[in-house]
Structure formats: structure tokens, C-alpha cells
Amino acid sequence: MKKGGEGCGPAASSVMIDMILTYDFMQRALIAGLVIGIISPMVGLFLVVRRLSLIADALAHVTLSGVAAGLLLQKQFPAFQTFNPMISGMMFSLTASVFVERLRQWYRSYQELAIPVILSGGIGLGVVLISAADGFSVDVAGYLFGSILAVSPSEIGAIIGAGVLVVAVILLFYKELFALSFDEESAMFAGIPRRSINILFGLVVALVITASIRVVGILLVSGLITLPVAAAMQLASGFKKTLFLSILFAQVSVFCGLAAAFYLDWASGGTIVLVSVLILLVVGGGKRLIRRVLRSGNGVRRRDAS
Amino acid sequence: MNETVLKMDDVDFSFGEQKVLEGIDLNLLPGERMALVGPNGSGKSTLLKLALGAYRPDRGRIFLFNTPLRQFRDWSRIGYVSQKANSFNQAFPATLREVVASGLYGKLGLFRWMKERDWHRVDAVIEQAGLAELAHRNIGELSGGQQQRAFVARALVGDPDLLVLDEPTVGVDAPSVDHLFRLLADLHREKGISLLLVTHDIETAKPYVDRVVRLNRRIAFPGNDEKRKPMQVVEG
Numbered sequence: 001m002k003k004g005g006e007g008c009g010p011a012a013s014s015v016m017i018d019m020i021l022t023y024d025f026m027q028r029a030l031i032a033g034l035v036i037g038i039i040s041p042m043v044g045l046f047l048v049v050r051r052l053s054l055i056a057d058a059l060a061h062v063t064l065s066g067v068a069a070g071l072l073l074q075k076q077f078p079a080f081q082t083f084n085p086m087i088s089g090m091m092f093s094l095t096a097s098v099f100v101e102r103l104r105q106w107y108r109s110y111q112e113l114a115i116p117v118i119l120s121g122g123i124g125l126g127v128v129l130i131s132a133a134d135g136f137s138v139d140v141a142g143y144l145f146g147s148i149l150a151v152s153p154s155e156i157g158a159i160i161g162a163g164v165l166v167v168a169v170i171l172l173f174y175k176e177l178f179a180l181s182f183d184e185e186s187a188m189f190a191g192i193p194r195r196s197i198n199i200l201f202g203l204v205v206a207l208v209i210t211a212s213i214r215v216v217g218i219l220l221v222s223g224l225i226t227l228p229v230a231a232a233m234q235l236a237s238g239f240k241k242t243l244f245l246s247i248l249f250a251q252v253s254v255f256c257g258l259a260a261a262f263y264l265d266w267a268s269g270g271t272i273v274l275v276s277v278l279i280l281l282v283v284g285g286g287k288r289l290i291r292r293v294l295r296s297g298n299g300v301r302r303r304d305a306s
Numbered sequence: 307m308n309e310t311v312l313k314m315d316d317v318d319f320s321f322g323e324q325k326v327l328e329g330i331d332l333n334l335l336p337g338e339r340m341a342l343v344g345p346n347g348s349g350k351s352t353l354l355k356l357a358l359g360a361y362r363p364d365r366g367r368i369f370l371f372n373t374p375l376r377q378f379r380d381w382s383r384i385g386y387v388s389q390k391a392n393s394f395n396q397a398f399p400a401t402l403r404e405v406v407a408s409g410l411y412g413k414l415g416l417f418r419w420m421k422e423r424d425w426h427r428v429d430a431v432i433e434q435a436g437l438a439e440l441a442h443r444n445i446g447e448l449s450g451g452q453q454q455r456a457f458v459a460r461a462l463v464g465d466p467d468l469l470v471l472d473e474p475t476v477g478v479d480a481p482s483v484d485h486l487f488r489l490l491a492d493l494h495r496e497k498g499i500s501l502l503l504v505t506h507d508i509e510t511a512k513p514y515v516d517r518v519v520r521l522n523r524r525i526a527f528p529g530n531d532e533k534r535k536p537m538q539v540v541e542g
């Protein structure tokens with residue numbers, strides 16, 4: 001417990017800098033964490049304000065069935081021995097994201113149905129594929145819960161590539177995404193190409209999810225996408241400020257997760273999400289506390305005046 | 307050929323089996339201000355959305371600025387405030403200024419950024435709407451009337467030739483309603499903007515419009531007070 005506190009502290013970080021300089025796997029973990037800590041809240045903000053954060057969860061679970069399919073291929077067919085299951089995971093979630101637009105229509109009328117159907121469908125298919133090739137549970141755990149220290153050299157290239165692509169798309173279409181998120185109908189009447197932008201955004205979400213799985217795992221991906229945004233929304237005024245603040249919160253969480261994984265051998269994904277929850281609680285509670293203090297201060301002043 | 311801002315020519319529209327609009331003929335001339343009134347469910351909002359291309363009519367033809375609706379691309383000439391403008395996500399983390407600026411995004415087009423003079427335009431419209439002190443507040447923190455004015459500002463920021471407002475006075479405090487109508491009068495005087503206004507509150511709106519049209523599935527009274535005759539289709 002005591003060491004956990006040190007994990008994020010300044011003394012520990014100087015030790016960690018040595019580690020990073022010494023070990024390749026630490027460099028990769030740090031780069032992966034940095035990239036994921038930028039792109040997750042970036043798409044997360046647009047998802048949260050459109051009340052679509054559950055779609056991130058749905059896509060993550062579809063990715064699981066893709067990863068399972070990849071693992072099965074790897075196991076059954078010698079030709080696929082070097083196949084990275086992340087590729088099939090990505091293909092599954094990219095495909096699913098194209099249907100997100102339709103899903104959203106469905107989601108509107110059967111909110112409590114559409115998401116569980118896709119979630120359990122994704123898990124169900126994943127579990128069946130896993131059992132069909134029985135016994136690669138160790139591999140699967142890495143995908144479910146994430147392991148930031150296990151990012152391979154080939155994966156780091158893919159994560160950086162995905163990161164650049166995601167940042168580019170969000171910056172290039174920032175105006176359109178903002179307008180569609182705030183008021184889809186008016187944006188449409190203003191001539192903003194709704195369908196193509198929404199499909200593009202869905203693809204980007206799928207990309208972020210696939211890239212994040214190594215770091216936080218399928219089960220926790222939506223936490224990293226939504227929690228820093230939720231915390232930033234408590235504090236910031238304005239969209240751009242909320243975006244920057246949520247990236248800052250995500251970076252803090254990812255760095256703590258990395259430290260906990262390195263020093264304590266804790267699951268990186270779990271730590272990242274726990275730190276995010278902690279930030280959200282502290283920010284939310286702090287805000288309420290300050291407001292109460294201000295209000296009682298005003299009360300005192302009013303009583304003095306009378 | 308005389309320009310019309312909006313022309314509907316014998317338009318029918320139904321949602322599935324339910325006939326909503328029937329035989330609609332409507333001409334809105336440049337600089338004309340028209341109020342559209344009628345009971346709830348009479349199809350007023352549907353008529354506006356039909357005119358903006360959200361739905362396809364079953365029959366008849368629609369023109370915006372003399373261009374058939376299907377070919378019309380110049381959306382920045384139209385500013386629209388929907389009936390449920392106020393039903394946005396109140397926790398949306400955007401400032402009033404960011405929301406008003408988004409009214410320019412369609413006009414700017416893809417891969418173009420807001421420039422200095424665009425921001426000046428945004429600030430000028432916010433000032434005009436009497437919201438200057440609130441520019442950096444989150445949109446959800448404003449009162450209903452202030453939000454409604456913000457949406458009108460967003461519709462106006464692209465300097466449209468036609469402003470379409472769907473029940474802009476519902477749930478809005480009296481000073482804001484007043485401010486809105488004076489703003490519309492100024493715009494009409496200075497820029498000759500055309501106005502298509504759906505409203506319940508015909509008494510408040512009457513001094514500010516040129517024509518009141520009653521709608522109940524069909525156009526019951528075209529509102530040409532002087533001539534007292536059915537509206538003519540302007541020949542093309």
C-alpha cells in the first residue's frame with residue numbers, strides 16, 4: 001500500500017526515468033501509455049457528450065471475439081503461427097463500427113436492449129471460440145485486463161500509427177464533430193455531412209479501442225475512454241478546455257498504472273481505471289465541497305448585513 | 307423571373323399512413339416575414355423540415371431561392387432554430403461562444419478553420435443578442451430565454467437570407483421574447499432578411515410580421531389581408 005503511494009510520487013519517477021532509459025520494454029510501455037492517454041479521452045469526449053459511451057463498451061466486446069478468432073487461427077493453422085490476434089480484433093471492431101450508425105437508431109428506441117445484445121453477443125462468441133481451441137487462457141487474460149509492460153516492438157509501431165491517425169482525424173474534423181455532437185439536426189441543416197462524418201468517427205473509435213486493449217484490456221477500455229472526460233466535465237468550462245483537462249487526467253492515470261505495474265506487479269489496466277475513478281471522485285467531491293463552503297459563506301455575509 | 311425565397315407547389319406529405327400535409331402552396335418573397343400558426347399537430351414543424359429537405363414530399367415541388375430543393379446546396383443562406391433547440395444535453399461542456407461559432411462551421415466547410423474575423427463575427431452576433439457578458443459561460447448554465455437567444459445567434463452568425471424559427475417563444479421569459487422580436491425587426495430593417503416563424507403567440511408576433519398563414523393540414527387561410535384571395539404561385 002505504502003509503495004503504491006510512492007508509485008506516482010516524484011522520487012519514484014526519477015527512478016523510473018532511469019528504468020525507462022535502461023529498458024526497451026519500459027520505453028515501449030511509456031510511449032504506448034502516452035499515445036493511449038491522448039487518444040482515449042479525445043474520442044471519449046465526443047462519445048460522452050453524445051451519451052454514446054456504452055458503444056465503446058460494445059465495440060470492445062466485439063473486439064474480444066475478433067481476438068479470440070485470431071487466437072483460434074493461430075492455434076489451428078500453422079500458416080497463421082505468427083498472426084497477431086490484434087489484427088483480427090481490429091477488423092471485427094472496424095466492421096462493427098460501420099454499423100454503429102444503424103445501432104444508434106436502434107439504441108434510441110431500445111436503449112436497454114441493443115447494448116446488452118451486442119455486449120453479450122461479443123463475449124459469447126469470444127468465449128465459444130476460445131473454448132473451441134481449448135486452453136489459451138493465459139493469452140486471453142492479457143487481452144481482457146491489459147498488460148502495458150508486454151507491448152511488443154511490432155505493436156508499438158501500430159499504436160503510434162493509430163495514434164497519429166486518430167489525432168489527425170479528430171483535429172481535421174473537429175468543427176464537424178463538435179457541431180454534430182451538440183445538435184445533430186441543426187448541423188445537418190447547415191450542410192454538414194452527417195453520415196460520412198459519423199462513420200469516420202465510428203472507425204476512429206474502433207481504432208482507439210484496438211490500440212488501447214494492450215494497455216487497459218477489453219473489459220476496462222471504456223473506463224479509460226469515459227472516466228477522465230467525466231472528471232474534466234466537472235471542472236472545465238468550454239469544450240477545448242474540457243478536452244485538454246481530460247487528456248491531462250488520462251495521462252496521470254496511465255502513468256500511475258505504469259508505475260504500479262512496474263513496481264508492484266499490479267494489473268496496469270485495473271490501476272489506470274482505479275486512479276481515474278479516484279480522480280473523478282476527488283474532483284466531484286471537491287467541487288461540491290467548495291460550492292457548499294461558498295454558499296455558507298454567502299449565508300454568513302447575508303446574515304451580517306441584516 | 308421573380309425570386310422567391312421559399313416556394314412550395316402543391317405539396318403532400320405523410321408519415322407512413324398518416325397524412326400530415328396536403329396540397330400546400332406557399333410563397334415566401336425576399337424580405338417577407340411570415341408567421342405560420344395552427345393547432346398542435348397541424349404539421350407546422352413538419353412543413354419547416356420539409357422545406358429544409360429533412361423529408362421528401364410525396365407529391366409536389368419545393369424550391370429554395372428558385373433552386374429545386376434536391377439541388378440546393380447553399381445551406382448557409384438559411385438559419386434554423388428548431389422547436390426542440392432547448393432540449394440539448396444541458397451538461398454539454400461548451401461555452402456560449404463555442405456554440406454560436408458552430409453556426410459558421412457548415413458555411414466554412416471541411417478543412418477550413420475559424421479565422422480572426424470569424425471570431426469577430428461571432429462576438430458581434432453575441433453582442434447583438436445581448437449576451438456579451440455570458441460569452442464564456444457554459445451553455446447549460448444560462449436561463450431558457452438566454453439559451454434561446456444563443457440559438458438564434460447561432461442561426462444568424464452565418465448571415466443568412468432566410469431565418470426559420472420554430473416556436474421560439476415557448477418557455478421563454480418575457481424580456482427575452484421582447485428582445486428577440488426587436489432583434490428580428492432590426493435585422494429586417496438593416497438586412498432585409500426573410501422570416502418564416504412558427505408561433506402560438508400570434509398577438510406578440512403580429513406587429514413584427516407581414517403575413518399570418520393558418521395551417522391545419524391544408525393552408526386554411528393564406529393571410530393576404532388586403533387581397534383576400536388564395537395565394538398565387540409565382541410563375542417561373
Ligand SMILES: Nc1ncnc2c1ncn2[C@@H]1O[C@H](COP(=O)(O)OP(=O)(O)O)[C@@H](O)[C@H]1O
Nearest residue numbers: 321324326344345346347348349350351352353
Ligand atoms: N418523426 C415523426 N414520425 C411520425 N409522425 C410524426 C413525426 N413528426 C411529427 N409527426 C406527426 O405529424 C403530425 C404533425 O406534427 P408537427 O409537424 O410536429 O405539428 P406541429 O408542429 O404543428 O405541432 C403530428 O400528428 C405528429 O404526431
Ligand SMILES: [Mg+2]
Nearest residue numbers: 350351352389
Ligand atoms: Mg411543432
